[in-house]
Amino acid sequence: MCAEAKPPCLVAASANFSVRDRLSTNPFCDKERTTMRYLTAVLVGLGGMFLAVSHAAAQPPAGAGQPAVLRALDLDRNGVISAEELNKAADSLRKLDANGDGELAVVELLGARRRGPGAQPANTSGVNTLEKAPLPKDDFEQRVLGVLKDMDENQRAGNMNVPLNDGRFLRLLVEAIDAKNVVEIGTSNGFSGTWMALALKRTGGKLTTFEIDHGRAELARKNFARAGVSDIITLIEGDAHEEVTKLKGPIDLVFIDADKPGYPDYLTKLLPLVRPGGLIVGHNMNRPSPDPKYVEMITTNPDLETLFFHMNDAGIAVSLKKR
Ligand SMILES: C[S@@+](CC[C@H](N)C(=O)[O-])C[C@H]1O[C@@H](n2cnc3c(N)ncnc32)[C@H](O)[C@@H]1O
Incomplete structure (x- = not known):
């Protein structure tokens, strides 16, 4: 179990994404902490971008209106990115790679919508908030x-x-x-x-x-x-x-x-x-x-x-x- 205190960025991230409470109950080893730091930095950056774009003061509701990256990470759409969802983060983020180039551009992370000619779509993951995964008929x-x-x-x-x-x-x-x-x-x-x-x-x-x-x-x-x-x-x-x-x-x-x-x-x-x-x-x-x-x-x-x-x-x- 890691004895080190939570990094400050984690607290900052929690202000936007409610990860603090969940993480505080879950011990992380060094390797996991390294992954966490990376993910936290990503989340903090994206959280900042999202707030700048939306001017939202409070935590945004799950689903509609959130950047694609949050929708992708918050698999159960409950507004909280749990430790389990963080463990699946790499796979979740990979799904945002709309053009399959192995990298995530800002437009893929945010999925921001612009109006007018050349408008960008609501998200880039191909996973919309109202739709569910395909259901096998047989x-x-x-x-x-x-x-x-x-x-x-x-x-x-x-x-x-x-x-x-x-x-x-x-x-x-x-x-x-x-x-x-x-x-x-x-x-x-x-x-x-x-x-x-x-x-x-x-x-x-x-x-x-x-x-x-x-x-x-x-x-x-x-x-x-x-x-x-x-x-x-x-x-x-x-x-x-x-x-x-x-x-x-x-x-x-x-x-x-x-x-x-x-x-x-x-x-x-x-x-x-x-x-x-x-x-x-x-x-x-x-x-x-x-x-x-x-x-x-x-x-x-x-x-x-x-x-x-x-x-x-x-x-x-x-x-x-x-x-
Ligand atoms: C965007 S990918 C296709 C993705 C595929 N439709 C899918 O979603 O699974 C484009 C493909 O077209 C192939 N391609 C490019 N030029 C071609 C050509 N002149 N004739 C046949 N295939 C070509 C590329 O090798 C590449 O595999």
Whole structure:
């Protein structure tokens, strides 16, 4: 047990985040204390930023209005970051890494919302305050969701996966339009593809997904296999700009999430294959943003109805090919 007194920063942190009482009843060894000091410094800094932004004098209520980092750490949303939640802090913080670069930018920590053009979303974690974790309907969903959870928690680094809620949104779209033929540009390790495959197993459809990086493609194959969805997925390794020219329509939904300058080319090549009533979904409309020409193309074509969804700092464009 540590005999050393609580560091002053811990008391300062407690003023904002109510950790003092919980911690004072929990002994910490040196290693844990080192972790605690790091976390405390993070919390103090973020607490200060939050207070500066909100001008709130009192402890903010749990959930709505709090920075993304607090929502992420306060797993049970009770307004207190318990010792147990602190022990899980590294995993919780990792979920804020919306762009999967292994680091947390201020915008990812705060998830601050700005209004107007280029607005940032309410949070960057992809975990909104009103939503709950996905609920498995049956054994199949349980299996797939288990693999997705593992990918979400352990494979994000370097794989640039969509945030969790963007994956859920893709599943929702695919299942809602009863898609049979889905095309994905940018497989990575198969996170978004597995979300869509979850829906395609229900609709009786299939996914064709393109990846230029061999290592990520290999990992995706393994993930598809353990999720039990390999039979409905064709993973094509190579440059999608060339490979998509071999595709045949009709396509129900195209999901574009690869090289950002390439979005206009993907749209030009694939839009003619999308069926009337089909969807073109573009990822990263905010950050890292695609070639502005893509936004121009999907917002000025009278054959398309396009809306932008900002559930996190990535941003999704959904374009309906009108009937
Ligand atoms: C943002 S990641 C895709 C993440 C994935 N959709 C997910 O959420 O799991 C983009 C991927 O596109 C791949 N990529 C980039 N340019 C490509 C190209 N020309 N053809 C095929 N894949 C490409 C990259 O190797 C990278 O794995």
